[in-house]
Amino acid sequence: MNDNVEDFDFPNSDAYGDGTGDGVRPLPDSDSSGTEGGAASEGPKWANLPVADAGIPGARKRKKSLGEILVETAVISRAQLDEALKAQQSAGKGQKLGQILLEKNLISEEDMLRALAAQLDLPYYTRLPINDIDPALVENIPIAFCRDNKLLPVARDDFNVTVAVADPLNIFPLDDLRLILSTNINIVVSPPSIIEASINRVFERSNDNSKKVIDELNVPEIGMDEDLEETRDLLESTDDEKPIIRLVNGLLTRAVKEKASDIHIEPYDAEIVVRFRIDGALHDKMQIPKRHGNSLASRVKILGKLNIAEKRVPQDGRINIKVAGRDIDVRLSVLPTAHGERIVMRLLDKTSGAKRLDQMGMEEDLFKVWANLIEQKHGMILVTGPTGSGKSSMLYASLMHINSTDINILTIEDPVEYQLPGVGQIEVKDKIGMGFAEGLRSILRQDPDVIMIGEIRDATTATIAMQSSMTGHLVFSTLHTNDSAATVTRLMDFNIQAFQISSAVLGVAAVRLVRKLCQTCREAYDPTDRELHIIGITREKLAGKKIYRAGQGCDRCQNQAYTGRVGIYELMIFDDHIRETIIKSPDAKAIKRVAIERGMKTLRESAMSKVVDGLTSIDEAVQKTQTDDLDLGL
Numbered sequence: 001m002n003d004n005v006e007d008f009d010f011p012n013s014d015a016y017g018d019g020t021g022d023g024v025r026p027l028p029d030s031d032s033s034g035t036e037g038g039a040a041s042e043g044p045k046w047a048n049l050p051v052a053d054a055g056i057p058g059a060r061k062r063k064k065s066l067g068e069i070l071v072e073t074a075v076i077s078r079a080q081l082d083e084a085l086k087a088q089q090s091a092g093k094g095q096k097l098g099q100i101l102l103e104k105n106l107i108s109e110e111d112m113l114r115a116l117a118a119q120l121d122l123p124y125y126t127r128l129p130i131n132d133i134d135p136a137l138v139e140n141i142p143i144a145f146c147r148d149n150k151l152l153p154v155a156r157d158d159f160n161v162t163v164a165v166a167d168p169l170n171i172f173p174l175d176d177l178r179l180i181l182s183t184n185i186n187i188v189v190s191p192p193s194i195i196e197a198s199i200n201r202v203f204e205r206s207n208d209n210s211k212k213v214i215d216e217l218n219v220p221e222i223g224m225d226e227d228l229e230e231t232r233d234l235l236e237s238t239d240d241e242k243p244i245i246r247l248v249n250g251l252l253t254r255a256v257k258e259k260a261s262d263i264h265i266e267p268y269d270a271e272i273v274v275r276f277r278i279d280g281a282l283h284d285k286m287q288i289p290k291r292h293g294n295s296l297a298s299r300v301k302i303l304g305k306l307n308i309a310e311k312r313v314p315q316d317g318r319i320n321i322k323v324a325g326r327d328i329d330v331r332l333s334v335l336p337t338a339h340g341e342r343i344v345m346r347l348l349d350k351t352s353g354a355k356r357l358d359q360m361g362m363e364e365d366l367f368k369v370w371a372n373l374i375e376q377k378h379g380m381i382l383v384t385g386p387t388g389s390g391k392s393s394m395l396y397a398s399l400m401h402i403n404s405t406d407i408n409i410l411t412i413e414d415p416v417e418y419q420l421p422g423v424g425q426i427e428v429k430d431k432i433g434m435g436f437a438e439g440l441r442s443i444l445r446q447d448p449d450v451i452m453i454g455e456i457r458d459a460t461t462a463t464i465a466m467q468s469s470m471t472g473h474l475v476f477s478t479l480h481t482n483d484s485a486a487t488v489t490r491l492m493d494f495n496i497q498a499f500q501i502s503s504a505v506l507g508v509a510a511v512r513l514v515r516k517l518c519q520t521c522r523e524a525y526d527p528t529d530r531e532l533h534i535i536g537i538t539r540e541k542l543a544g545k546k547i548y549r550a551g552q553g554c555d556r557c558q559n560q561a562y563t564g565r566v567g568i569y570e571l572m573i574f575d576d577h578i579r580e581t582i583i584k585s586p587d588a589k590a591i592k593r594v595a596i597e598r599g600m601k602t603l604r605e606s607a608m609s610k611v612v613d614g615l616t617s618i619d620e621a622v623q624k625t626q627t628d629d630l631d632l633g634l
């Protein structure tokens, strides 16, 4: 409650635009008939509910004091009022009468609210017609907005929406509501407990009554009468469903079938372009007439439980769908642009599971070294590369490789991409202040042997991770750097000392994914001397091995010439030479030079071994390792 009840005046006496300017709200009409919405209206059918009409004759004509109303409605006696008024005088300026009465336990909050409603000439309802409230009324309004401001739209006629409020003096949220609903607003007063309970019931119902939303939105063609709570297999879509639903379901189904990692819905001047990211590259899939943009965006936002009325700020959400029996977790991002809302859906196939370490495409000698490294009892193992380079897959495969019942593995991730059996996985929730650092602190209290931190992206996380690895834990994490040597300097940017790095870090793997040539339509050819130089192999050593390039495309690869991807790796083991270099001259180039002298294979060399194996093309290998420092004469 606002305690400014005794000397109440609307900040602007014409705040409701009623034109009377007398500081008293004439609508809804609270005369003894108990109807609202104007004399001409019959009033909604719930108007016969018990209206606790304060029954003050003449209340509309003249503003009475709260004390007077309380006496007249026999809540307090005249003597009690006089006593309270005296107390108010001796308490000095600023003390509210209502507050004094509340403190003396002479009235309840509800008594005061009721009296306040009478003072403002507003109807007071002790019950709300929950079952008659059209859920479409709240579809554009965030539930948090209703809860925070203790208000709920309860009825609509041609000109007005009636809103129940628990604090009739708090008019600013009503201004917002007027904008959201684009209509005039009448208010009625109800106790906060009644409003809260009604909010929950009405929003519950609105979830499965979304069709009316669309009528509200005046978007033809779109309809959504399905139960959004249930995770239904999209393959069960029927022709009865509205076109926009079939379109969105169809896009999701097709994306899963084509093994796309992302769906982009991009509005432009004249049309909407749908693109899929497959094996790391974007492909145009569909053009949709611009006029369907709003319904398309609304449908996707409803699936992601986002606020469809909000079109000015970016929103993030999640969708759980099932396609052909597979559980797909969709991360949804909506970004307003000049041409409309740009939507990106990232698909995570939870059913497909993580790959095993021996399926990661590591060269055999590398696999042995890595498998040995991750068996260590403590220290830090880092995987590095840009977004989408396969860092997570590498970590998941490594964790599964060492997972057994006698060790406790805990992870903090953003997001949890695959569920690993027997591993405790926690997801970062920035909105509630659970970032990597906070999650890591709570994990450490759970007595872990092995910790996986999705990404180190700040100094706090780096420090805790480093300390954990030096106190008996094996810590896995990723960093966003281009190669293994740059990891050292990145950690130093996070205020980690060179001696700490040299003693804690066991090794760093830089990873990338290169596209695999379609084995059906790839073309064998004679590489030029220059190409052989790039591959780093002599013609003699090639010895009958075939080098392939991308073919024309075929049905199997859907004319992409590539299908699937394979990992390439650069593994830097922190042996004594590397440790010494880090302490003496912690510079990425110096470290890399020493590592190569010690036999490290670079990312480019790893990529070229895939070329020699016929798995990828020279073009692809070069393109995906352009950041490699080696001067290959290109």
Ligand SMILES: [Zn+2]
Residues within 6 Å of the ligand: 518, 519, 520, 521, 522, 553, 554, 555, 556, 557, 558, 559, 560, 561, 562
């Ligand atoms: Zn092909």
